[in-house]
Amino acid sequence: MKRVVITGAGTINALGHDVATTLDAMRAGRCGIGQLELRDVERLSIQIGGQVKNFAAEGHFNRQQMTLYDRFTQFTLMAAREAITQSGLEFSGELAARAGVVLGTAGGGVSTWDDNYRAVYEEGKNRVHPFVVPKLMNNAAVSHVSMAYNLKGPSFTVSTACASSNHAMAQAFQMVRAGAAPVMVSGGSESMLCFGGVKAWEGLRVMSRDACRPFSANRNGMVQGEGAGVFVFEEYEHARARGADILAEVSGFAMSSDASDIVMPSKQGAARAMAGALQDAGVNLDQVGYINAHGTGTAANDKTECAAVADVFGHHADKLMISSTKSMHGHLIGATGAVELLACIMAVRDGVIAPTIGYQEFDPECALDVVPNEAREADVDVALSNAFAFGGLNAVLALRRV
Amino acid sequence: MDVKTKVIEIIAEQAVLEPSDVTMDSTLESLGIDSLGLVESIFAIEEAFDISVPFNANAPEESDFDISSVASIVAGIEKLVAEQK
Numbered sequence: 417m418k419r420v421v422i423t424g425a426g427t428i429n430a431l432g433h434d435v436a437t438t439l440d441a442m443r444a445g446r447c448g449i450g451q452l453e454l455r456d457v458e459r460l461s462i463q464i465g466g467q468v469k470n471f472a473a474e475g476h477f478n479r480q481q482m483t484l485y486d487r488f489t490q491f492t493l494m495a496a497r498e499a500i501t502q503s504g505l506e507f508s509g510e511l512a513a514r515a516g517v518v519l520g521t522a523g524g525g526v527s528t529w530d531d532n533y534r535a536v537y538e539e540g541k542n543r544v545h546p547f548v549v550p551k552l553m554n555n556a557a558v559s560h561v562s563m564a565y566n567l568k569g570p571s572f573t574v575s576t577a578c579a580s581s582n583h584a585m586a587q588a589f590q591m592v593r594a595g596a597a598p599v600m601v602s603g604g605s606e607s608m609l610c611f612g613g614v615k616a617w618e619g620l621r622v623m624s625r626d627a628c629r630p631f632s633a634n635r636n637g638m639v640q641g642e643g644a645g646v647f648v649f650e651e652y653e654h655a656r657a658r659g660a661d662i663l664a665e666v667s668g669f670a671m672s673s674d675a676s677d678i679v680m681p682s683k684q685g686a687a688r689a690m691a692g693a694l695q696d697a698g699v700n701l702d703q704v705g706y707i708n709a710h711g712t713g714t715a716a717n718d719k720t721e722c723a724a725v726a727d728v729f730g731h732h733a734d735k736l737m738i739s740s741t742k743s744m745h746g747h748l749i750g751a752t753g754a755v756e757l758l759a760c761i762m763a764v765r766d767g768v769i770a771p772t773i774g775y776q777e778f779d780p781e782c783a784l785d786v787v788p789n790e791a792r793e794a795d796v797d798v799a800l801s802n803a804f805a806f807g808g809l810n811a812v813l814a815l816r817r818v
Numbered sequence: 819m820d821v822k823t824k825v826i827e828i829i830a831e832q833a834v835l836e837p838s839d840v841t842m843d844s845t846l847e848s849l850g851i852d853s854l855g856l857v858e859s860i861f862a863i864e865e866a867f868d869i870s871v872p873f874n875a876n877a878p879e880e881s882d883f884d885i886s887s888v889a890s891i892v893a894g895i896e897k898l899v900a901e902q903k
Contacts, residue, residue: 620857621874635877636877637874637877678854714876715877716853
């Protein structure tokens with residue numbers, strides 16, 4: 417089996433339009449959540465979110481591209497450009513033929529659906545733009561990345577709600593590890609912060625109206641975010657031979673299904689995914705210094721996740737750090753694991769642990785070191801990134817310092 | 819139909835019971851209604867009475883809406899109907 421390393425990272429999210437700005441914000445514990453700016457926001461009972469602000473797609477894409485790119489595709493292309501530029505790779509010949517792209521998204525082109533339903537139902541129009549379907553399809557982002565960078569190998573979209581990116585990256589990781597592809601571009605993207613996207617989440621009554629406070633006893637729900645995270649996964653010898661800068665090693669993963677409930681999380685399912693990732697990575701419990709939690713800020717997730725960590729790690733659970741960066745960038749749904757992997761890279765590469773901000777009150781059901789409110793310096797060999805989706809589908813990745 | 823009868827009808831439908839099986843001192847738990855069933859019942863109640871119920875599934879105790887029994891739910895809905903009509 418091959419070793420797999422990350423040689424490029426890119427993002428756009430509420431904390432920043434690139435990796436450096438995002439990591440600076442995580443280090444500073446800055447909150448990217450604020451008042452939503454979108455059409456008909458006054459009809460929403462939830463009016464906050466981790467929205468990407470000051471992003472003018474017009475400056476990055478030409479008019480023809482704009483008619484084809486939903487916002488989730490725009491985010492993907494921004495992040496992919498940063499990641500692939502950093503990697504220094506150019507795809508041609510044999511490399512192009514074998515390298516592919518696997519991305520996660522839960523909703524795909526949600527605002528394209530929203531805009532066009534509005535046109536035909538509310539405005540009574542009987543005609544829509546010819547590109548509605550190629551714009552909204554969940555694989556649009558993958559296809560545009562493959563076209564932009566000449567990636568001709570295995571390429572597809574994974575959709576498992578809030579675990580989409582982690583499942584996608586697990587697929588990409590497996591392909592590189594098995595030798596099926598020397599390089600895979602992976603991560604995920606989401607853009608649901610439009611009227612219909614937020615209204616749908618409102619219905620579930622799990623959203624906070626004021627802040628995302630994971631693990632805090634007074635937490636009152638999740639806050640949606642948007643954006644993308646994209647990475648270049650490369651076979652270790654391939655990266656070394658060309659002298660690439662290695663950000664971290666992807667050392668293992670595991671997936672599990674709760675087979676239990678469509679919305680309530682399961683301690684056993686989460687625990688099996690974490691334990692499986694450790695086993696796959698071949699690391700001992702006490703090597704894990706940091707877990708980027710799923711940490712949604714809902715009553716149910718946070719206590720279940722902490723109980724699962726305690727079950728898996730035993731005494732070591734009290735020594736490791738676990739934080740939820742959703743407190744800063746919100747819950748990016750299908751893209752969340754990708755943006756959160758950045759916090760894991762920062763932990764193993766830079767020795768900086770992103771905090772859980774907005775933490776106010778100790779909760780005995782979340783009695784772990786949740787790195788409250790301020791970033792911390794620590795040497796971390798191995799970090800885990802948790803994602804537990806609605807529907808009980810879990811995926812956990814393990815990163816290791818190189 | 820009065821508020822109490824309608825609320826009981828909605829809860830009974832959610833619990834797959836006859837309205838006569840739902841008593842005022844029943845709890846949602848005793849009726850087999852889980853958290854998702856509760857959110858669905860509240861939606862049905864909001865639609866039936868055209869009101870908005872302040873309920874956050876994360877913090878039921880802080881929601882200013884008491885769900886501890888059928889009686890407390892009925893009382894809460896009667897108050898909201900009076901306030902919002």
